[in-house]
Amino acid sequence: MAATASVQPYLLIGNPGNKRTLGLQAARQKLGLPPAIVLPYSDLLNRSIHLGESIRQAATNSQPLEGKPIIIRLEAPGENPLVERELIAWGAEFEGSRKDLTSGLSVTAAKALRLPEEYGRILYPGQWYRGYCRLLAELREAAQQSDSPIRWVNDPADVAVMFDKRRCQQLLSQNGVPTPAMPAPAGSIRDYESLLAAVQSSRMNRLFIKLAYGSGASGIIAYQRHPVTGSEIAITTIGVEQHNDEQLYYNSGKLQRYTDHATIRLIIDWLCREGAQIERWIEKDSIDGSSYDIRQLVVNGSPCHALARLSRTPITNLHLRNERRLITDGMLSAILKEQVEHTAVSALAAFNGSTVAGIDVLVQKKRGLTYICDVNPFGDLLYHAEHKGMNTYEWQMSLLQQ
Incomplete structure (x- = not known):
């Protein structure tokens, strides 16, 4: 019987075939390393595979190098509509992840899985984040319970904090890392009216308002208010559409400039409900x-x-x-x-x-x-x-x- 090769198993949790996964696999091939074992987000979410079993198989099918743990790398879950909807569905069932900081719109798990694909629409970001936190916690627990030594490239608990801009800034500030000042404590600005109160008390008339779980400029506003006249300007990628008595918010992919009070208020109220990081606009x-x-x-x-x-x-x-x-x-x-x-x-x-x-x-x-x-x-x-x-x-x- 042929001897099992000694390697350092490398598990990659991601979306197969996307540019990140392909880029990492190409790098391993170039350096003479065996391909990473890809664990698709979709399979983990529908439980057709389990991380604990994948760790056991990796340890069995290879002879891990002495003193070298199995490496597990998390990749971005984005750019996959099926995975996005699965995470929203998981968020509907999860009650444990920072729900105190968001009161955004929600949808049942069954309806989440039936959401139509609408290019650019920002779908239930607070609920998506809760679902991702649920998955991260489950993956972390499965790895801890495995018998094999493992090492995360990025600990799932850290990833959950990095993905929430409020929690991330709080941790950075506690460690003496310079971050922009805030007009009020994280989570205390719940709507447009409380934003105005914070602007007036802090005298921060130019702010960045960011969807706490957004990326790629999705859900970000460069906001300024004249301290005397009260006139406002909001530069943002956020677009708004009315559909069957419902406001739909989407990432337009290009910047828009709003000056009318009603639209600015509408967008800020929505961002604050979903969870927003609000900080001084530093030029x-x-x-x-x-x-x-x-x-x-x-x-x-x-x-x-x-x-x-x-x-x-x-x-x-x-x-x-x-x-x-x-x-x-x-x-x-x-x-x-x-x-x-x-x-x-x-x-x-x-x-x-x-x-x-x-x-x-x-x-x-x-x-x-x-x-x-x-x-x-x-x-x-x-x-x-x-x-x-x-x-x-x-x-x-x-x-x-x-």
Whole structure:
């Protein structure tokens, strides 16, 4: 009987065939590593596979290298309508995950699974998040109960916190990581009226209002209010449609500018019901007339790949077809580049169980101070960025061989 090969099993929880999964598999092939064992989100959600059994099979089918645990990597669950609806359904049945901070719309599990595919529509984000937290907790428990030693690339408990911008900022602040100030404590602004009260008491007339569980610029508003006249401007990707006496909210994929009070109030009320992170609007530094921030990848406690995201608008997310630019010599001073990297590293260090994240760092105009905009546990899909001649996935896989 042939001897079982000694390898370090690598389990990848993700959506098969998407660019993230394919990118990681290509990197492993290039480096001579066996393919990752892909566990589809859809199969885990419908319970046709179970993580505990997959761990046992991986340990049985290979002879794990001595002292090397089975690695489990979580990938982004997005870009799959079936998985999105399954997570919303799971959220309908889950009562344990931070429901105190959201009173958003809900739908039964049965109706969630029958939701039609509507391109761009933002579907029950608070309930989706509760469902994802339920899945993350279940996966973490299954791994803990397995007999094999395992290591998460990013601990599911950390991923749950990173995905809630309020909880993430709270953790960062507790660890001394610079984040934008808030006009009121997280979760205390429940609607448009309480937002106005917070604006007046804090004198923060320019704010970023973010859907707590949003990504890719979905559910974000750059909001400003004149302190004397009360006139308002909201720059956002959020579109609103009326359908059968129901308000539908969607990610338009491009920025819209609202000035009418009624629409601004409607959108802010909805965001606050679903759960919103509200923070001071810090004016970003600029390059060639465009405001920018930095997506800095941190792996195993060290900075590596980085991109500048440039925009003529206040919102720099690359999903809005903003310019991506590699960090080249002379773009940032050596001191500022080091400061950006240090801030990003300190952000990931706040999460004891995680080793990889794309950290969004803004540089304040004129003052040069750095702040964390976002911590993305799946923020390593950076096109054309290289570090020591490797793309992001190749670099991460190469570290396994050290």
